[in-house]
Amino acid sequence: MSTAGQVNGALFPDQIDPERAVESRLLWMMSIYAVLHLLAIVFVALRVYTRLFKIREFGIDDAFMVCAGALGFGGGLVVLIVMGTRGGLGRHIDTLSQDEITIFFKMNFLQLVTSTLVGIACVKISIGVSLLRLIPIGWHPRVILVTIGFVVAYTIMALLSAFLYCTPLAGFWDRRIPSTCFDRNLWVFFAYFNSCSNVLTDFIFATLPISVISTLQLRRKLRYYLIYIMGLGYIAGCCGIAKAACQTIFRSNPDQTYVELNIGIIAGCAPTLGPLLRGRLGLSNRDNEENIYTQRSGVPRSTHGLPASKFGYVKAASLYEQHERDSGASHFSSQKGPCVASTSLPGHDS
Structure with a gap:
């Protein structure tokens, strides 16, 4: 445990290099953040x-x-605007006043809780539930449910570590308040664990649907499109790896920023837009050959439903199937055999 509250304006040198004091990455940072936030909002709206x-x-x-999109906007973009206008975002921390530092870390805490923790958890839960609808039988649902449970568990742990880090909590963002906080190394450990857990779950959720797609008989263009879209989850995982790498040099380079949530939202929403884009991209798979609804599963072909998951949510009609039903198209090919997979590949993440 460490004691805070003995910090005042003397924490920083009285003489600061004027050139260093005016250096700012705010415009560059806000441009990137704004583009990614707007893209995420557009993808959520299209979904x-x-x-x-x-x-x-x-x-x-x-x-x-x-919910993830709302948290990303409110806890991300809005908070960043406050940090940029009042908290010195983009400037060197040793050139800020104590009031600016307090506002910065207060907004940083809000962003941590809403966007980084709860927002990313919502993305992963959304993807997990979507995958349960895509792969509702065999060993895949068990892996998905365990992964969702793991996401919930480490998110709760991260929230507890954030809210219990300092007593009183205001000591997290205002060093002028006498407070008792846990050792910084413990905080760094929780940060590493959370980042590594995010990377692991990103790769799990990206790999599961791709492993199924690779076993289905599809037109080449549709197969490559689906694999590419579902593979966006690996980009979110790479963002997590970059984040973990940056955390290792936090003390020497505190100006790092992260865009993990928005990449996750985009990757999670893109696969659900098939019914909206399929005609434009020529992705229909209405051949006489076995189509994407067919898979070696041992489950009889049915127009009713696949076995319900533990969420009571799984239905036989996927996004693509629903779309084809509404347009009067046939659900299944004329070939005989088991059928379980759907052409819809909802959701993928961060």
Whole structure:
């Protein structure tokens, strides 16, 4: 444990290099953040439109993704604007006043809780629930459910570590308040663990659907499109790796920033836009050959439903199937055999 509260304006040198004091990355940082936040909002809006007006079915996974988008906007972009206008975002920390530092770390705490922790958890839960609808039988659902449980567990642990780090909590962002805080090394450990857990779950959720797609008989263009879209989850994982690497040099380079949540939202929403983009991209798979609805599973072909998951949510009709049903298209090929997989590949992440 360490004691805070003995810090005042003398923490920083009285003489600061004027050139260093005016250096700022604010415009560059806000430009990147704004573009990614707006892209994430657009993808969430397109997902909602597709689900409500193309598929006519709004599910639990969609609700979680909408929550992630709202948290990303409110706890991300809005907070960053406050940090930029009042908290010295983009400037060297040793050139800021104590009031600016306090505002910065207060907004940083809000961003940590809403965007970095709860927001990313919502993205992963949304993807997990979507994958349960895509792969509702065999060993895949068990892996998905365990992964979702792991996401919930380490997110709760991270929230507890944030809220209990300092007593009183205000000591987290205001060093002038007498407070008792845990050792910094413990905080760094929790940060590493959370980052590594995010990377692990990103790769799990990216690999599961790709492993299924590779076993299906699809037109080449559709197969490559689906693998590419689902592979966006690996980009979110790479962002997590970069974040963990930056955390190792935090003391010597405190100006690092992260865009993990927005990449996760984009990767999670992109696969659900198939019914909206399929005609434009020529991704239909209505050949006489075995199509994406067919997979070696041992489950009889049915127009009713696949076995319900523990969420009571899985339905036989996927995003693509619903779209084809509404347009009067046939659900299945004329070939005989088991059928379990759907052409919809909802959700992928961060």
